[in-house]
Amino acid sequence: MSNLKNLLKAHGKPFYTGNSISLEDSQGYKLSPYLPSPKLVDAVNLSIFLENRPLLLKGEPGCGKTRLAEAVALELGLPYQPWYIKSTTKAKDGLYTYDAVDRLYDVQLASMDKQSPQVKDLNNYIRKGPLGCAFENEKRTVVLIDEIDKADIDFPNDLLRELDEQKFKIEETGEEVEAKCPPIVFITSNDEKDLPDAFLRRCLFYYIEFPSDEQLKSIVNIHFPESPIDLVEAAVKRFTELRQKMQGKHDKKVSTSELLDWFAVLREFPQDEVLKQLQGQIPFPEILLKKWEDHQRYLSEK
Amino acid sequence: MKHEELPLLNIFKNLRQQHGLLLGVDEYMVVLRSLQAGLGVESRQELEELCCLVWAKSEQENHLIRQIFEKMWQILPTQSGNQVRGIPEPRTLPESNISLPEKPTVTKPLSDASSDEKPAPEPSQVDELAELESKPTIIPEPLQTVQAVRSSRQDRLQIRPHYSLLSEYFPVTKRQMKQSWRYLRRPVREGIPIELDVEATVAKIGHEGMLLTPVLIPRLTNRTDLVLLIDQEGSMVPFHDLSRQLVETAERGGRLRQTHVFYFHDYADDYLYRHPALLDAQPISEVMEEIGQRAVVLIVSDAGAARGNFDQERVEETKQWIEQLQQSVRYCAWLNPMPNEYWRDTTAGEIARLLPMFEMSRQGMNGAISVLRGRYVAWEKMYSWLI
Structure with missing residues (x-):
């Protein structure tokens, strides 16, 4: 959607172009380059435009769901707050945590010393979570809620109000925290569990498709600039062949991230040797095949 | 082609009623807002993309929306007599888009969602769209169940509506199933102790005269x-x-x-x-x-x-x-x-x-x-x- 750019500019909002991160940058920030498809770039910009609609990303594991948020933050020069969800994570943890035990210790010390420096002020014991930090930040913040499906099924619903109205209340102090600038929220899900409908309704949904051969080649190229073209083509070809064979089976398919790991090893060896190996049995199969059955199935064929 | 002529409302209604997507007025408005701002007006593909982003919540729903678009654009030329050629007129000036008064389109969905006064879309269109569903595309088997349940309840279903308002014919919808399952819980404290047991901690302080270590208990899990x-x-x-x-x-x-x-x-x-x-x-x-x-x-x-x-x-x-x-x-x-x-x-x-x-x-x-x-x-x- 070409006119999104003008539109976001007119509204004074940042615009994501999906430019790949330069090599210096990627070394400086310890980030590898990222190459989104044009449609994904549109989706990101629409989410920026609409403000209170988080972008829900789904797709095969290893297709770059998590990496997008970082790439957006870096390109737009915005602060980045990742929130990695675990099975025990509660919605409140993302907003703030209140350390009652710490305060209890301090109260004891204070009563002994007869000085009560910080105990009275509850704010000393409240620590903001990723979303809480993003709300407080003067700058628009990119928030990543990673693997939301890992949490309890109540988790997404508990965040509805916070994401919708962009404010929350700290129960302990009664203080209302309102977002100074609406954060750009990315949510990733591996589809382990269904998300509640009420939550889904408020999200923009984007499914990251597996990249085409051409895209795969450019992805390999930006990760490993100056790699010989023959090698990239041969590796991508072998990789897609393997992937096609896996099609239709319910097993885990090889992913982009595995291709990159694989290529990182391949390029270390003399080119002619690797090219020869790629014709035969897959070299370094342990990077691509993660199950014993897969080893048996795909290695014995050639 | 003008906004008002876009079959957007029909598509939206179709998704809601025939396919049971959980969409509210809000979701419709988001698409309108984006259209007014000049998004998704360049081509049909862009509009389709926009609708997928806002309305779909899964890969299947994405597919469904694309299918309905396809179908709608096939119907359109014959119905309105317009020469659409698959792509609406390009709108070049984004400024004019923003200033365009779009009141009729904006108020339409509101009145529609709140009352049934508005006449249903032309029957031919509805029929064609209903056909879409009966084809074994995404949800193939339910029809068998439908027939099974219907034939056994024939006496009850004397007046059969022209088209069904519910997407799922099942006696219990997927959503209701999920809701019911959630009641099936037996909370037990299990796992590593991470939650503060306030009462026990207070009792312990009382007992020991000071706080040495807090009492922690595991979280409740089902x-x-x-x-x-x-x-x-x-x-x-x-x-x-x-x-x-x-x-x-x-x-x-x-x-x-x-x-x-x-x-x-x-x-x-x-x-x-x-x-x-x-x-x-x-x-x-x-x-x-x-x-x-x-x-x-x-x-x-x-x-x-x-x-x-x-x-x-x-x-x-x-x-x-x-x-x-x-x-x-x-x-x-x-x-x-x-x-x-x-x-x-x-x-x-x-x-x-x-x-x-x-x-x-x-x-x-x-x-x-x-x-x-x-x-x-x-x-x-x-x-x-x-x-």
Whole structure:
């Protein structure tokens, strides 16, 4: 959607172009380059435009769901707050945590010393979570809620109000925290569990498709600039062949991230040797095949 | 082509009514807002993309929306007489888009969602779209169930509406299933102690005179292990999709600790099967040992009600394994996909005397789950003929 750019500019909002991160940058920030498809770039910009609609990303594991948020933050020069969800994570943890035990210790010390420096002020014991930090930040913040499906099924619903109205209340102090600038929220899900409908309704949904051969080649190229073209083509070809064979089976398919790991090893060896190996049995199969059955199935064929 | 001529509202209504996507006025407005701002007006593809982003919530729904767009654009030229050629007129000036008064389009969905005064879209269009659904594309099998349920309820459905307003014909929708599963919980504190036990900590401070270490307790987790026993094949064929949905929602939408699914045909004699096609047999005694006493068992079967005859042998056999079952687990219930007025004088009626049996409806499912939670449900009183 070409006119999104003008539109976001007119509204004074940042615009994501999906430019790949330069090599210096990627070394400086310890980030590898990222190459989104044009449609994904549109989706990101629409989410920026609409403000209170988080972008829900789904797709095969290893297709770059998590990496997008970082790439957006870096390109737009915005602060980045990742929130990695675990099975025990509660919605409140993302907003703030209140350390009652710490305060209890301090109260004891204070009563002994007869000085009560910080105990009275509850704010000393409240620590903001990723979303809480993003709300407080003067700058628009990119928030990543990673693997939301890992949490309890109540988790997404508990965040509805916070994401919708962009404010929350700290129960302990009664203080209302309102977002100074609406954060750009990315949510990733591996589809382990269904998300509640009420939550889904408020999200923009984007499914990251597996990249085409051409895209795969450019992805390999930006990760490993100056790699010989023959090698990239041969590796991508072998990789897609393997992937096609896996099609239709319910097993885990090889992913982009595995291709990159694989290529990182391949390029270390003399080119002619690797090219020869790629014709035969897959070299370094342990990077691509993660199950014993897969080893048996795909290695014995050639 | 102008905004007002876009079949957007029809597509939106179609998604809501025919396919049951959970979309509100808000979602429609978001698309309009974006259109007004000049997004998605360049080409049909862009509009499609925009709608997918805002309205779809899964890969399948994405696909569905694309399909409907395809269909709509096929209908359009013949219907409006316009030469559309698949692509609406390009709008070049974004400024003019923003200033365009779009009141009619904006108010349309509002009045529409709140009242039924607005006439339905032209029948031809609705028909064509309804056709879309009947094609076995994404949700193929439910129709079988529909027919099965409908034919058994013919007396009730005398006035058949021109088109159905609900996407799912099932007596219990997927969403309702998920909601019901959530009630099935047995919270137990389990795992690493991370939560502060305020009361115990205060008591400890009182006891020791000062706070040395706080008392921590594990978090509450659901410890329900559900075992679904599902009747397959034979008279259950039309309900396969329904039971599959039941399994799916329990596994993905519920908050159960573990869900085991076993299959059988008519009644379980000595073996239960792990695979829906009745493969992977496992002796019933072994299964019972494996699932443990605290698991709850839900049986899904028509118990012979679909055939509508009385089969003494089936009653006897069922009685045997139900007794065996009741000895090894504390709570079990039966869900019958046939409506309960069809149980009477059939095998099902007799089996319903053995354990709590409920029809597959929202109330029935909630009833069954209450039984599994150990609540008493006066299920026998629901069917006067049972007493």
